[in-house]
Amino acid sequence: MKVIVIGATSGIGRELVRQMAEAGYDVAATGRRVELLESLQAACDRRIVIQTMDVADTEAARGQFLDLIAQMGGVDIVVINAGIGEMTTRWEKEKQIMDINATGFAALANAAFHYFTKNNGGQIVGISSVAAERAGGLSPMYHATKAFISTYMEGLHYRARKKGLPITVTDIRPGFVKTPMTDQNDPKQMFWVASVEKATQQIVQAIEQKKRVAYITKRWALAARLMRWMPDFIYAKLA
Numbered sequence: 001m002k003v004i005v006i007g008a009t010s011g012i013g014r015e016l017v018r019q020m021a022e023a024g025y026d027v028a029a030t031g032r033r034v035e036l037l038e039s040l041q042a043a044c045d046r047r048i049v050i051q052t053m054d055v056a057d058t059e060a061a062r063g064q065f066l067d068l069i070a071q072m073g074g075v076d077i078v079v080i081n082a083g084i085g086e087m088t089t090r091w092e093k094e095k096q097i098m099d100i101n102a103t104g105f106a107a108l109a110n111a112a113f114h115y116f117t118k119n120n121g122g123q124i125v126g127i128s129s130v131a132a133e134r135a136g137g138l139s140p141m142y143h144a145t146k147a148f149i150s151t152y153m154e155g156l157h158y159r160a161r162k163k164g165l166p167i168t169v170t171d172i173r174p175g176f177v178k179t180p181m182t183d184q185n186d187p188k189q190m191f192w193v194a195s196v197e198k199a200t201q202q203i204v205q206a207i208e209q210k211k212r213v214a215y216i217t218k219r220w221a222l223a224a225r226l227m228r229w230m231p232d233f234i235y236a237k238l239a
C-alpha cells in the first residue's frame with residue numbers, strides 16, 4: 001500500500017511516516033522544512049520518498065502532489081495533516097491559519113478526490129481536531145478551520161457515496177497530543193495529553209479500519225459529545 005503524508009516534518013505527521021514505513025507501507029513525506037524531511041528519510045533508512053511542499057501555495061502544492069503520485073507509481077492513502085495553531089486574533093496570523101488549515105487542506109483533499117475518482121478509489125484521511133466540534137474563544141480561527149475541514153470531508157464522503165465511488169474519507173479528531181504545536185500552550189489549559197506515539201498508533205488503527213470519524217485518543221469521543229451538547233451558559237465559561 002502506498003501512502004502520502006502531507007505535513008510530515010514534525011509531531012503527528014512525522015511519527016505517522018515512521019510508524020507506517022516500519023509497518024511496510026511505501027511512504028512519501030512532505031513539508032516545508034527540507035532539513036527535517038532529510039533527517040526523517042535518514043531515520044527511515046532512506047526507504048521513504050520526500051518532497052518539499054507549502055500547502056498555502058495551493059497551485060504549486062497540487063502540481064507537486066500529482067508529480068509525487070507519478071513518482072510513486074500511484075497512491076492508495078493520502079493523509080492531510082499539515083496545520084498550524086496559535087491562540088490569537090491577530091489578523092495576519094488568522095489569515096495564515098486559514099490559508100494553511102482550510103484553503104491548503106481543501107486544495108489537497110480536492111486533488112486527492114479527483115485522482116481517486118479517475119484511478120479506482122482510495123482513502124483520504126484528514127487530521128481535523130476535537131476543536132471542530134464547537135467554537136473556541138482562545139483561537140477562534142483554529143476552531144473555525146477545523147470545523148471547515150470536518151465539514152468538507154463529510155461532503156466528500158457523501159459525494160463519493162452518491163456517485164458510487166470506492167473512496168473512503170476518514171476524519172481524525174485528536175484531543176491534546178504532545179507535539180511542538182502544543183509545546184507553546186499553557187500546560188494548565190490542557191488535559192488528557194497523549195504521547196505522539198500512542199496517538200499515532202490509534203490514528204494508524206483508524207486508517208486501517210477505514211473509520212469515518214475517529215477520536216484520538218478514544219476517550220475524546222466522550223469529551224466531544226459533552227462539548228456538543230453542553231448548554232451555552234456553561235460552555236461559555238470553558239471555551
Ligand SMILES: NC(=O)c1ccc[n+]([C@@H]2O[C@H](COP(=O)([O-])OP(=O)(O)OC[C@H]3O[C@@H](n4cnc5c(N)ncnc54)[C@H](OP(=O)(O)O)[C@@H]3O)[C@@H](O)[C@H]2O)c1
Nearest residue numbers: 007009010011012031032033054055082083176177179181
Ligand atoms: N497536537 C495536538 O494536540 C493536536 C490536536 C488536534 C489536532 N492537531 C492537528 O494535527 C496536525 C499536526 O499537528 P502537530 O501537533 O503534529 O503539529 P506540528 O508538530 O507543529 O506539525 C505540523 C506539521 O504541519 C506542517 N505544516 C505546517 N504548515 C505547513 C505548510 N504551509 N505546508 C506544508 N506543511 C505545513 C509542518 O511542516 P513544515 O513546518 O515543515 O512545513 C509540520 O510537519 C495539525 O493539523 C493540527 O491542527 C494537533
